[in-house]
Amino acid sequence: MMKVMIVRDYDEMSRRAAEIVKEQILKKPDTVLGLATGSTPLGMYKYLIEMHKNGEIDFSNVITFNLDEYIGLSPDHPQSYHYYMYENLFNHINIKKENIHIPNGVAEDLEEECKRYEREIRRIGRIDLQILGIGVNGHIGFNEPDESIETKTHIVTLTEETINANKRFFKSIEEVPRRAITMGLSSIMKARKIMLLASGSNKAKAIKETLKGRLTTKVPSTVLALHPDVTIIIDKGAASLLTDEELANVELTD
Numbered sequence: 001m002m003k004v005m006i007v008r009d010y011d012e013m014s015r016r017a018a019e020i021v022k023e024q025i026l027k028k029p030d031t032v033l034g035l036a037t038g039s040t041p042l043g044m045y046k047y048l049i050e051m052h053k054n055g056e057i058d059f060s061n062v063i064t065f066n067l068d069e070y071i072g073l074s075p076d077h078p079q080s081y082h083y084y085m086y087e088n089l090f091n092h093i094n095i096k097k098e099n100i101h102i103p104n105g106v107a108e109d110l111e112e113e114c115k116r117y118e119r120e121i122r123r124i125g126r127i128d129l130q131i132l133g134i135g136v137n138g139h140i141g142f143n144e145p146d147e148s149i150e151t152k153t154h155i156v157t158l159t160e161e162t163i164n165a166n167k168r169f170f171k172s173i174e175e176v177p178r179r180a181i182t183m184g185l186s187s188i189m190k191a192r193k194i195m196l197l198a199s200g201s202n203k204a205k206a207i208k209e210t211l212k213g214r215l216t217t218k219v220p221s222t223v224l225a226l227h228p229d230v231t232i233i234i235d236k237g238a239a240s241l242l243t244d245e246e247l248a249n250v251e252l253t254d
């Protein structure tokens with residue numbers, strides 16, 4: 001059963017999430033972390049940096065795999081997920097560059113890049129702790145709602161909803177990339193532990209669908225109900241549409 005933690009606000013969500021990451025690294029210093037981008041995990045990354053600076057976390061043996069990257073944005077593009085990760089986490093902790101993995105959105109052969117990324121994940125084994133945000137349409141990574149979804153690392157065409165949601169980071173909607181490379185649901189579901197974060201009432205509908213107990217590729221996050229160890233940390237806003245029906249499907253924890 002999925003565990004759900006309903007917390008006061010964004011800051012508490014971020015702090016609780018960082019504590020879980022810290023515990024994981026203390027338990028297993030060579031933890032393989034699956035990392036997400038977007039605005040949701042920013043607060044968690046701030047706490048992790050602070051914990052590292054206080055000597056509470058050593059990242060020297062940690063390995064990371066990012067979920068996704070926009071196609072066409074080079075690593076030095078301020079809106080690329082490469083740039084985001086260095087700016088908001090990697091530049092401030094003692095992680096080794098060779099332990100960082102992010103799909104290359106400007107690879108000459110994008111199909112080959114997907115295969116390479118998939119091989120890299122397999123070479124390491126499996127992800128110990130996968131951190132996820134959620135799109136307003138229930139996407140995880142960039143696994144967008146569709147009739148069917150490829151399970152391995154693949155190229156996706158972003159939906160209008162996602163392009164609209166992400167345009168706030170770009171000068172104009174035309175600049176938002178239309179395609180991305182995303183880790184597949186298979187690697188996400190193979191992770192030993194998954195932690196999904198959501199904050200704000202614009203995520204309430206996606207969270208309600210996720211907890212409904214009805215699997216559909218039209219809401220990719222619904223697949224999480226099949227995983228044995230998922231913790232969902234949401235604030236009051238993201239929890240605002242939950243009724244007894246959804247809450248009966250989960251284990252509330254604090």
Ligand code: GLP
Binds near residue numbers: 132141162166
């Ligand atoms: C983005 C990312 C996802 C992220 C989601 C939500 O497009 N590809 O990994 O979880 O959409 O983003 P945000 O946290 O900014 O709401």
